[in-house]
């Protein structure tokens with residue numbers, strides 16, 4: 526709900542309507558994009574390379590001004606918010622951490638945002654320690670930024686965003702370039718920030734296998750246009766639509782599609798994760814009398 530002095534101050538919803546953005550050389554970035562993200566929602570922007578994910582994240586974050594259409598936070602046009610107010614509420618993680626990290630050392634960089642908020646030394650330090658712990662980067666305290674690996678820089682960039690305690694986060698490919706453990710940690714961190722702290726999240730990705738683990742909804746872009754927007758399970762069942770957009774089904778779903786198509790094996794629900802696949806296979810085997818529940822395989 527908004528407050529009368531600052532309409533929309535407490536509402537972490539985000540929307541854009543009829544947004545059109547062309548780059549100065551005439552390249553179409555976004556063509557009539559509509560998007561509504563409710564407060565507390567975790568929305569993925571899924572698209573192949575060059576389809577407009579970064580452009581949309583930058584437009585939503587006020588870094589690029591669309592030629593037409595509007596972007597609102599809590600129902601208020603972002604053009605009516607000062608930069609200070611906007612970035613107090615909205616955190617943006619860039620695709621490339623080098624575009625975001627300006628400090629010489631890790632602590633200097635992560636403390637920069639909270640200091641600009643005018644917080645005292647104790648609170649700034651508390652936020653830096655907390656943010657670094659969240660991204661599993663406590664051991665990097667004091668290190669020069671330019672010595673860090675790409676994955677480490679990505680975590681520090683995210684720590685810088687977290688230290689601002691935003692109510693909305695825009696994340697451009699947060700898992701890209703991370704190792705498998707880092708990828709899973711990022712997924713559970715984003716999920717935790719969303720579920721426990723209610724942070725509204727919009728993140729760009731083409732990591733289709735990770736999405737069923739945590740996205741509420743998915744918006745698919747193709748050449749700057751929204752071609753599909755819906756619940757994760759529904760969107761990830763659209764094999765043809767994903768193919769046309771230069772994407773694919775999650776590998777688990779592809780396997781089950783092939784078993785249905787070539788082997789005539791019918792499944793009640795198309796599994797999207799390893800856990801779902803395990804349960805489907807178990808129920809099929811139990812149903813066919815191949816195994817006894819809780820027991821091992823029947824042998825001839």
Ligand SMILES: Nc1ncnc2c1ncn2[C@@H]1O[C@H](COP(=O)(O)OP(=O)(O)OP(=O)(O)O)[C@@H](O)[C@H]1O
Nearest residue numbers: 548550552553554572573574575576577578579580
């Ligand atoms: N500064 C620019 N000037 C001209 N065209 C640009 C500029 N930045 C991006 N584009 C073009 O805008 C389109 C969308 O680019 P964008 O970076 O938003 O895609 P993306 O979906 O984020 O791709 P990726 O998955 O590779 O990060 C592309 O055709 C790209 O070439």
Ligand SMILES: [Mg+2]
Nearest residue numbers: 578579580620
């Ligand atoms: Mg991009």
